[in-house]
Amino acid sequence: MAEPLYLRARVEGEAAALLAEPELVHSLVDALESPLNVVLPEQAAANAEEFGAVLGRHRLKGRVLFAHKASASSALLRRLADTAAGVDVASLGELQHALGCGFTPDRITATGPKSPQFLWLAARSGVTVAVDSAEELDLLAGLLRGHALPRCRTMLRLSGFTAPGVRVRSRLSRFGIPVAALEDTLDRVVRYGDVLDLVGVAYHLDTTSLTEKATALEGCLRALTACRDRELSPGIVDIGGGFGISYLAHREDWDTYTSALSAAALGTRPALAWGGHGYGLRNDKGTLRGSLALYPSWRPAAGAHYLDELLSAPSSAQLGGRPLAALALEHLYDVHAEPGRALLDQCGLTLATVQEVRRPPDGGADLWVRLAAKADDIALEEHGVLLDPVLLPRPGTSEAADPGPYGTGPYGADSYGAGSYGRGPVAVHLFGHLCLETDLITRRLVHLPRAPRPGDVLAFANTAAYCMDFHAGRSQRHPAARKVALWRSGGSWKWCLDEAYWPTVHKGEPQ
Ligand SMILES: Cc1ncc(COP(=O)(O)O)c(C=O)c1O
Structure with missing residues (x-):
């Protein structure tokens, strides 16, 4: 076989500790069926703390709000409710879920496209509303007046930023109020002063570009100054999400x-x-x-490091080139960040059993491997993410007993050991179990350190953000994946169904 082309997953923290326990992983899949989603609430809490620490290092006050859309898990949300984090909700259902998981309204921001029902509940319960357009501003003000609701903490989501002196606009977005229309929008805000309390401005850009984000952040700082010129006194700049995950180890x-x-x-x-x-x-x-239509699976800076780089980025010459964080600090602005994907780095895995392994009919060297899961259960590729699954041989088999790539010590990316394990690396096509030609877990030929066998488990790392929930359905009446929360306590692993997890369960308190 030609040199294997690995895309080795970066597996760290709680996820790495779990993969070092193949017996536990197999027993969970045996009991709860394949595919099985695992979430790791402690990792989410640790990630939130890391993001908060970056704000602290820049001496900024503010809040890290988890972008709920990235996951449907109750366990993750409830664990985060037990930290200092807030939550960004983008639908009526997410708002209800966040309130039900223990987030108080002062820790919730409503973003995204909003129905009247969503707006009403947001306003009624007193959460902050990030308004997406002039039309939405009118709708919100009408609802507030019509239902005699309390004055609503409001932010303006802005878009269409331009770097000073540069004629390049940020890419067109469906969302947000163009900064060019800020003055008109502020006229409206002033008119609705009886019901709207303007507390900040916001952006969220769907890009990995630090330069575009720095331009947007500077644009928001300028917008806050424009608000003050109108005798409005918003004090929050919300910089959205998009801090990203580096999925690969190398x-x-x-x-x-x-x-x-x-x-x-x-x-x-x-x-x-x-x-x-x-x-x-x-x-x-x-x-x-x-052009490569893929998420950059390896990123030089992601997550809290990316936030750090953004806050450290210099402002334009017009603002003296000083770091953006220093400018925010100088005006005593609070900085809010809304990481979705990045907050869930290493917070979940999707486990799937190998159901069948066959040789292709053309006699090719690659193996055809069918999993007890469909592509939508493991939607990494749907989100443009390419990474190899980790092969966990069935305990009790000779492969599991062999001190091979996953057999000794904690799981580590270097333990793939290309060529050194048993019969050596193989190239496999990973198929789903739908009766459909297109049900490919990934279109890519995947290299594994050894041939999988029926009954082995493939662990797909880092699926908690978007991949495990966004596309999951019940096609062909295959059951939807169950979801379990796992955590370590007193030297051993504990687990419960996702919906049964509460911070009290975690602490081992009697239920
Ligand atoms: C307003 C807003 N905030 C935060 C996010 C989270 O983005 P990410 O998961 O890339 O961090 C999104 C994603 O669409 C969003 O629309």
Whole structure:
């Protein structure tokens, strides 16, 4: 076989500790069926603390709000309710869930597209509303007046920022009020002063670009000054989410794989994916065209580090080039951040049993591996994320007994040990169990350190954000994956169903 192309998952913290317990993992899947989602509430609490510590290092007051949309888990939300974090809700259901999980209204911000019902409950319960458009501002003010509701803590979500002196606008967004329309919007805010209390301005950009985000943050600081000129006194800048996860353990894996994808698109090496799929790259008469339609699975800075870099980024020359955090501090502005994906880094895994392993009919060297799960249960690829699953041989088999890549010590990315394990690495296609040609867990040919066997478990790391919940359904009446929360207590692992988890259960208090 040609040199294996690994995309080794970065597995750390609670997730790494769990994968070092293959007997437990297998017993959970045996009891609760494949696919099984595992969430790790302690990791979420630790991540929230790490984000909060970054604000602290910049001496900023503010709040880390978990963007609820990233996960449907009650356990994660309830654990976060037991920390200093807040929550950003983007639907009526999320708001109800957040209130029911213990978040008080002062820790909740309502964002995104809003129905009248969502707006009414947000206003009635006293949460902060980040208004998305002038139309929504009118609707909110009308509701507040019509139902004699208390004055509503309101933020303006802005978009369309331009760097001073540069004629490049940030990319077009469906969301937010264009900064160019700020003055008109402030006229409205002043008019609705009896019912609206303007507490801040906000942005959320769906980009990994630090420069675009720094431009937006500076734009928001300028907007706050414009508000003060109108004798409004908002004091919060909400910088949204998008801090990201670095999914891979090794940069070389990503560089090697993406170079190989280009070569495959140009036809200078065999295809790397089912049906010659090129993940956005194509060959146009010998020239590479298109762009990689993938999430950058390896990122130089992600999560709390990315927040740190953003806050440390220099402002434009007009504002003296001083770090953005220093400008916010100088005006005593609170900084709110809304990480979704990044707050759930290492907070969950999806486990799937290997159901069948066969040789392809064309006699090719790769193996066809069918899992007891469908692509929608493990939607990493749907979100553009490519990473290898971790193979956990069935305990009691000779593979499990062999001190191979996962057999000794805590699970670590380097333990893949290419070529050193048993019969060595294999290339596999991972199929789902739907009766559908397109049910591919990933289109990519995946390299594993050894051949999987029926009954083995593949653990897909880092699925808690978006991947485990966004697409899960019950196609062909296959059961939806169950979800369990796991945590360590007194040297052993404890678990319960996601919906049964409360911070009291965790503390071992009698229920
Ligand atoms: C307003 C808002 N805040 C936060 C987020 C979370 O983004 P991420 O999961 O990339 O951190 C989103 C995602 O769509 C959003 O729309």
